[in-house]
Structures are given as structure tokens and as C-alpha cells.
Amino acid sequence: MRIFSGAEICKFNACLFGMGDSTMILDETNRKNLIFLILQFLHEEGYEKSLHLLEQDSGAFFDYSYFSGFITNGKWKDAEDYLSAFTSPHTNTFSRKMFFDLYKCKFSEAPDRSGGSESANIFSNDLRRIPVFKDDGFEDLVEARIIIILSSAVTILFLNADLIEIPEKTGSVDKALVRASLCVDLRKLAESNPSLCGKLVFPNLNKSALLSLISLICPNSNVRMGGSKEDLIRLILQFLHEAKYKNTLHRFEQETKVFFNVNYLAEVMKLGEMGKAEEYLAAFTDKHANIYSKAMFLELQKLKWEATTPSGSLDNTTSQKTKLLASVGMLAKKNPALRDKLSFPKMAKSRLLTLMKQTMDWWRPHSCSNSKSLEDIPVVPYLCGEPSSLENKLNRTKVGNCKLKEINHPSECSSLVLPNYWSGERIACLTYSPCGDYILALADDATHKLWTWSTGQNEFCKHTPRVLKEDVFPKPRLHQPMSGKTMKNEIATSVEDSTSCFAIKGSYLFSTSGGKIAVFDLKSFERVASFGSPIKPTATYFIFIPVDLLAVGLDDGSILIHCLSSRKIKEKLDGHDQRITCLAFSRCFNVLVSSGADGKLCVWSTKRWLKLTSIDSIQNFCTRRNNVPSLVTQIQFDPYQIELLVVQDKWISRHAAPTLDCLSQWVPDESEAAITSATYSSDGEIICVGFRSESIKILDSMTFLIKCRINLTAFTQPIPSNIRVKVYPAVVAAHPSHPSQISVGLSNGKVIVLQPLGRGGWGEADALEDDGDNSDGLEHCY
Numbered sequence: 001m002r003i004f005s006g007a008e009i010c011k012f013n014a015c016l017f018g019m020g021d022s023t024m025i026l027d028e029t030n031r032k033n034l035i036f037l038i039l040q041f042l043h044e045e046g047y048e049k050s051l052h053l054l055e056q057d058s059g060a061f062f063d064y065s066y067f068s069g070f071i072t073n074g075k076w077k078d079a080e081d082y083l084s085a086f087t088s089p090h091t092n093t094f095s096r097k098m099f100f101d102l103y104k105c106k107f108s109e110a111p112d113r114s115g116g117s118e119s120a121n122i123f124s125n126d127l128r129r130i131p132v133f134k135d136d137g138f139e140d141l142v143e144a145r146i147i148i149i150l151s152s153a154v155t156i157l158f159l160n161a162d163l164i165e166i167p168e169k170t171g172s173v174d175k176a177l178v179r180a181s182l183c184v185d186l187r188k189l190a191e192s193n194p195s196l197c198g199k200l201v202f203p204n205l206n207k208s209a210l211l212s213l214i215s216l217i218c219p220n221s222n223v224r225m226g227g228s229k230e231d232l233i234r235l236i237l238q239f240l241h242e243a244k245y246k247n248t249l250h251r252f253e254q255e256t257k258v259f260f261n262v263n264y265l266a267e268v269m270k271l272g273e274m275g276k277a278e279e280y281l282a283a284f285t286d287k288h289a290n291i292y293s294k295a296m297f298l299e300l301q302k303l304k305w306e307a308t309t310p311s312g313s314l315d316n317t318t319s320q321k322t323k324l325l326a327s328v329g330m331l332a333k334k335n336p337a338l339r340d341k342l343s344f345p346k347m348a349k350s351r352l353l354t355l356m357k358q359t360m361d362w363w364r365p366h367s368c369s370n371s372k373s374l375e376d377i378p379v380v381p382y383l384c385g386e387p388s389s390l391e392n393k394l395n396r397t398k399v400g401n402c403k404l405k406e407i408n409h410p411s412e413c414s415s416l417v418l419p420n421y422w423s424g425e426r427i428a429c430l431t432y433s434p435c436g437d438y439i440l441a442l443a444d445d446a447t448h449k450l451w452t453w454s455t456g457q458n459e460f461c462k463h464t465p466r467v468l469k470e471d472v473f474p475k476p477r478l479h480q481p482m483s484g485k486t487m488k489n490e491i492a493t494s495v496e497d498s499t500s501c502f503a504i505k506g507s508y509l510f511s512t513s514g515g516k517i518a519v520f521d522l523k524s525f526e527r528v529a530s531f532g533s534p535i536k537p538t539a540t541y542f543i544f545i546p547v548d549l550l551a552v553g554l555d556d557g558s559i560l561i562h563c564l565s566s567r568k569i570k571e572k573l574d575g576h577d578q579r580i581t582c583l584a585f586s587r588c589f590n591v592l593v594s595s596g597a598d599g600k601l602c603v604w605s606t607k608r609w610l611k612l613t614s615i616d617s618i619q620n621f622c623t624r625r626n627n628v629p630s631l632v633t634q635i636q637f638d639p640y641q642i643e644l645l646v647v648q649d650k651w652i653s654r655h656a657a658p659t660l661d662c663l664s665q666w667v668p669d670e671s672e673a674a675i676t677s678a679t680y681s682s683d684g685e686i687i688c689v690g691f692r693s694e695s696i697k698i699l700d701s702m703t704f705l706i707k708c709r710i711n712l713t714a715f716t717q718p719i720p721s722n723i724r725v726k727v728y729p730a731v732v733a734a735h736p737s738h739p740s741q742i743s744v745g746l747s748n749g750k751v752i753v754l755q756p757l758g759r760g761g762w763g764e765a766d767a768l769e770d771d772g773d774n775s776d777g778l779e780h781c782y
Contacts (some may be wrong), residue, residue: 056085370480427745553580707763
């Protein structure tokens with residue numbers, strides 16, 4: 001390390017608090033003097049908003065120049081707020097006089113000062129906030145208070161207004177003179193005010209005092225070249241957090257852009273303060289920066305909409321809000337503008353204060369007369385400490401994933417078979433409600449079943465339990481209305497025309513099994529409407545598009561856009577030669593994507609209903625292991641509406657929207673049978689893939705690495721088993737808010753709910769289950 005001379009010791013000592021003040025930093029004042037060092041740093045770096053918020057949060061320095069600037073510009077509310085951070089009208093006579101003069105000057109400039117006017121009422125209310133005592137040294141305070149007490153009518157106040165000596169309304173030039181005079185008077189009051197004593201003069205600090213201190217403590221930090229300025233910012237952030245200076249903390253986060261505090265963003269979102277949430281996010285990125293930023297701003301807009309729009313009778317607003325909050329957090333992890341700013345170093349408590357104190361404890365025994373060098377000064381190799389707990393957690397997860405986890409027995413995961421299932425009828429469609437309070441299935445025989453976690457036959461529980469155990473109450477039950485009705489579709493006239501599909505809209509179910517589209521009330525199971533044709537062309541797939549559109553794909557390859565409010569067909573889209581196999585909508589890009597039995601993928605604008613792009617051969621998207629054509633059976637946007645999952649029976653792939661550029665592809669082993677179904681988890685982190693080989697594989701959605709394999713044989717075979725029955729997962733559905741919970745509809749009519757044991761995710765290391773961390777990987781703390 002560099003050897004400092006005795007003269008340099010004196011110079012550095014002066015750099016902190018000026019010559020002759022080496023004993024200024026004592027144990028009792030370490031904290032206050034550190035605040036001065038931070039204030040100087042904020043000023044020198046141009047973090048002006050954080051600077052003045054810290055002045056107010058800490059109460060260490062009253063910047064009279066900043067305060068008088070509000071008065072000079074007539075910003076009376078800002079002046080009052082700044083003064084209120086240091087004192088109040090109840091504190092002492094000088095404070096009462098300062099507030100009184102502010103209120104009086106503000107009223108003198110009001111456009112209407114007549115009795116009973118809004119300005120007069122505001123002034124009267126302001127005066128009522130000032131307690132005045134007989135021994136107050138300012139006569140106008142006593143007289144004003146007496147008038148307020150004795151006056152029941154505001155007009156009487158102004159009959160005696162001469163006692164308060166309110167100036168006459170003046171022109172702009174005279175107004176400036178009055179404000180300047182007020183600044184002089186308030187300065188005298190401030191200097192006499194015990195609440196502001198010692199807070200009006202900033203200590204004499206040489207330039208970059210805090211940076212010089214950090215250079216001494218950590219000589220390898222290269223602060224002056226900018227190498228460790230971010231570390232110093234993190235140290236200051238920790239100090240602000242521990243001091244509970246919340247206003248300064250979150251403004252400093254926005255001005256420095258070093259750490260994106262997901263917890264704070266979630267907090268203001270939960271409170272419904274969407275303006276603050278958007279302001280915080282906008283400090284780090286804008287909606288045009290990338291697709292993830294755009295999606296985050298859209299999620300905030302959706303939260304605004306959710307807060308003002310009543311939900312359906314079966315929807316749970318709180319659950320939907322929780323899902324949107326989690327969505328924004330996961331988007332932050334994927335966002336290239338934010339993902340490097342999400343982790344915070346794990347540091348010992350009060351790291352910056354401790355470093356400064358250790359240096360000063362060493363410093364005091366060394367006087368300027370001592371020619372000894374600084375070679376034995378305590379130094380540290382780093383400023384901020386080891387990696388964060390979040391990074392450690394992710395590292396542990398990777399270690400746990402090195403070996404594929406196999407689940408071959410029901411005891412190796414939490415599982416639950418839903419009661420009153422079908423016998424021998426394949427599950428064709430399966431879904432959770434939008435908020436997870438029930439599970440709905442449609443079988444090949446055109447009948448529906450709905451299971452809910454409830455305490456009574458006709459009640460809906462708020463959500464499915466997060467942990468599935470035999471002793472969990474309430475138990476799932478098959479919902480059956482008192483009328484005894486069942487929801488059953490019209491069956492297609494021929495087996496080859498049988499295509500099942502359903503979609504939920506509020507408390508109504510739209511469903512088809514190859515015939516007309518039926519509309520059912522989900523509580524009473526009453527069929528309230530039906531539409532479409534029982535003969536060709538028939539509906540093969542449909543989805544809802546916000547706010548009141550229904551896109552219906554037909555077996556002739558066309559797509560009809562129905563307007564639900566007008567009950568009219570708005571558009572007809574022609575782009576496929578054979579039946580529509582699936583539809584997917586992205587609110588992020590306002591596009592509808594369609595897949596057909598002809599091997600095409602088409603992208604449609606939902607604003608102008610024009611075809612934006614079309615791919616004639618889906619197998620040409622990615623490199624295939626063979627050239628055998630394969631039907632696209634399913635398409636699905638990720639939870640953030642940014643990437644499209646394309647599912648065929650031989651492989652799955654991810655594509656960027658709206659261009660459909662291939663991002664990655666996964667081809668299973670030759671030993672695996674055909675893919676039957678695939679779905680994203682609610683957080684988009686994993687993809688669950690079902691196979692005809694009686695298994696489910698859990699993949700990392702970005703890398704397609706296999707995290708876990710679930711062998712369903714142990715869950716499906718009768719005990720004892722004399723005859724081997726092949727049962728495979730026909731459809732897989734993901735819980736809308738619990739990322740690790742899935743429901744599996746089997747080819748034998750059963751529905752099984754599965755989730756991992758403990759608190760970890762599928763295939764994660766056992767250590768994650770018992771580390772006491774209840775977070776979802778988005779806990780960021782100082």
C-alpha cells in the first residue's frame with residue numbers, strides 16, 4: 001500500500017472537517033458527522049432531490065438558501081413543508097412566529113381576501129393551527145389568536161385585520177420586495193430559534209471529503225476513477241435504510257440508478273399509488289427501452305384498470321392483484337435494463353458508520369506532530385462485502401440442478417386426486433379460474449366438472465391451498481348446484497369433427513365439443529345462451545380479447561371476431577387453408593396469433609385486423625432432427641405476453657413476438673413418446689410438458705434444461721395391479737398465482753393436483769426447503 005507522510009496525515013485530517021477539528025468526530029457525533037459527509041457527497045454529485053430530502057429526514061442541516069428560494073418564488077406550500085420537517089408551531093415562540101409570518105404573507109397575495117372567501121377560510125384555518133400563549137413575545141401572535149378565539153364568523157376577523165397588519169395587495173415588483181423582506185425577517189427568527197440552532201451553518205469540509213475517507217480505508221477501490229463509486233452509493237443506501245430515512249432512500253435509488261428496489265415498487269403498488277410506481281420505474285427505464293419494460297408499464301396500467309373495474313362474481317380481486325405484482329417482479333428479473341440492479345450486497349450492520357468509526361478510532365492517537373506514516377492504518381480489501389443472499393440462493397439452485405431429479409412415488413411430492421372424477425373418459429380441457437379459486441375440466445363425453453375448495457356445497461373458497469396435504473381443510477369438492485343441473489355441450493355429429501374448447505369470462509363459461517358454443521352460468525350451471533353453427537364450419541378454438549371481443553377459429557381455417565356487447569361479427573380473418581388449432585393474444589403487442597392444421601402461424605393486428613406476418617411451414621422455424629411434418633397443437637404467450645411458446649408433438653420452441661423469430665427449441669429424447677400438452681408456470685420461469693409415455697418434464701423456460709421428471713405411473717395404477725393400464729397426461733394446467741402448482745388431466749378421466757414438497761420449486765436443492773426463506777426469490781434488502 002501507499003505510505004503516507006505525517007504532513008499528509010494532517011492534510012487528510014483537514015480534508016474531513018478542517019484544520020484543528022480532529023477531535024470533532026466522537027462516538028456521540030459519528031452519526032451526525034457522517035450525515036454531513038453524505039450531504040456534501042450528494043451536493044457534489046448533483047443528487048439535489050436526495051440532498052434536500054436528507055436534510056429534512058435527518059434534521060441535521062437547515063438550508064436557509066433553499067428555504068428562502070421557495071419564498072422568493074411564492075411556493076408557500078413547499079416552504080411550509082420544508083420548515084415543518086425541522087419544527088412546528090407547537091415547538092416554541094420563534095417557530096410560531098415563523099409559521100405565522102408565512103401564512104400572513106401567503107394570504108396577502110391571495111386574489112380574493114374578502115370575508116368568507118376560500119383564501120380567507122384557508123388563512124383562518126392556518127391561524128387556528130398556531131397555539132399562542134399570553135407570554136409569547138410577539139404581540140401580533142397574541143392578537144391574532146384572540147381574534148380567532150372570539151370570532152365565530154370569518155368576517156369579524158377581517159373587521160379587525162388591521163390588528164394583524166396584513167399588507168395591501170401589491171404589484172409584481174412590490175411583491176418581490178415583500179418576499180425579500182420576509183426572507184430577512186425569517187432569517188433573524190431562524191437564528192434565534194432553538195429548534196434551528198446549530199443547523200444553519202454547514203461544516204467546513206474540503207472537496208470530496210467522504211471519497212477521500214473511502215480512498216484511505218480501501219486504497220484499492222480506485223474511487224476517483226469511478227471504480228467504486230457504486231459501492232459507496234450502496235453503503236449510503238444501507239445507512240439510509242437503517243436510519244429509516246425512507247423519503248431520501250427511495251429518491252436516492254432513483255437518482256443514482258444503482259439499485260432497483262422491487263420491494264418498494266411492490267409496496268406502492270399494493271397501496272394503489274400507481275403514480276409513484278410509474279415514477280419509480282421511469283427513473284430506471286422507459287416503456288420504449290425494451291419489450292420487458294413495455295410489459296412492466298402495461299402491467300401497471302392493468303393494475304390501474306383493475307382498481308377501477310369491478311370483477312366478476314367468481315373473480316378474486318386480491319388474488320389478481322397479487323398475480324400482477326408477481327408479474328412485475330419477474331419481468332424485472334428478465335429486463336436487461338434492471339436485472340443487474342436487483343441484488344444488493346450482504347453487508348454487516350452499519351457498514352459505512354463502522355468503517356468511519358474504525359478509522360477515527362485509529363486516527364485520534366496519531367497527532368500531526370507524529371511523523372509516523374499511515375502504513376498501519378486499518379484498511380479493508382472491499383467496501384460492500386460478499387455477494388447477496390439472493391445470488392447465493394440462485395447459486396445453490398444451480399448446484400441442485402446438476403443431477404436430474406426423478407419423482408417416482410407419490411411420497412416424493414405433494415399430490416391430490418380430485419374426487420368424483422370421470423371413469424374412462426379422457427380429459428380434453430383443463431384450467432384454473434383466473435384467480436385460482438376453482439378447477440374446471442371438460443371430458444371427451446362433452447360434460448364439465450368444477451371442483452372448489454369450500455366449506456359448503458354452494459360456496460366458493462378464495463383460492464386453492466398452497467400446500468397440498470391430506471389433513472388440509474377445507475377439502476376439494478365437486479361443485480354441484482342445488483338444482484342438480486350439469487353443464488353438457490352438444491356433441492359433434494362425427495368423431496373426426498369433435499374438437500373441445502372452453503374459455504372463462506367473469507362468472508360465465510363459453511364451451512364447445514364440436515357443436516354450437518354454449519354459454520353457462522358457473523354458479524347455477526344454467527345454459528344461458530348458445531351460438532354458432534352445429535354444422536360446418538364449426539368452432540375449433542376460441543379466446544377472449546379485452547375488453548368485449550371473442551375470437552373464434554373455425555374448421556375451415558377462418559377466424560371470426562365477435563363483439564359481445566353488440567352481438568355482431570366485427571371482422572373475419574382469412575389466412576389458413578385448414579382448421580384453426582389454437583389462438584393466443586398478447587396485450588403487450590396487441591396481436592392475435594393463430595395456428596392451423598396447414599402448418600401456418602399467422603400474426604394479426606388487433607387494432608386494424610391486418611395480417612402482420614405469416615409463416616407457411618412451422619417446421620422451418622428451427623432446426624429439426626428430421627423433416628417429418630408435425631402439427632402445431634398448442635400456442636401460448638408467456639405470462640408477460642412477450643414470448644410465444646409453440647408446441648408440437650415432437651418438440652417445443654420459444655419465439656419472439658410479434659416477429660416469431662425462433663429463440664430456442666427443445667427436442668425430447670428419442671425414447672419419449674409424443675408431447676401431449678405444455679404450459680408456462682404463472683411466473684414464466686418453468687414450462688411443464690406432458691408426454692404419452694406417462695410422464696411430465698419440468699423445464700427451465702429460458703434454457704430448456706430439465707429440472708425434474710415426474711413419473712405418473714405410481715399415481716395412476718390401481719393397487720393391487722393385475723393388469724397394466726397405460727394412462728398419460730392429456731392436458732396440463734398451471735395455477736395462476738402459485739408457480740409450482742400444476743393440475744394434470746389424465747386420459748382415464750382423473751385430475752391430479754401436484755406440487756413439490758417443502759418451499760422449493762421443482763427439482764431445486766433440498767437446502768432451499770429448510771433455509772427459512774419464504775420469499776419467491778424477489779426479496780431484496782439492505
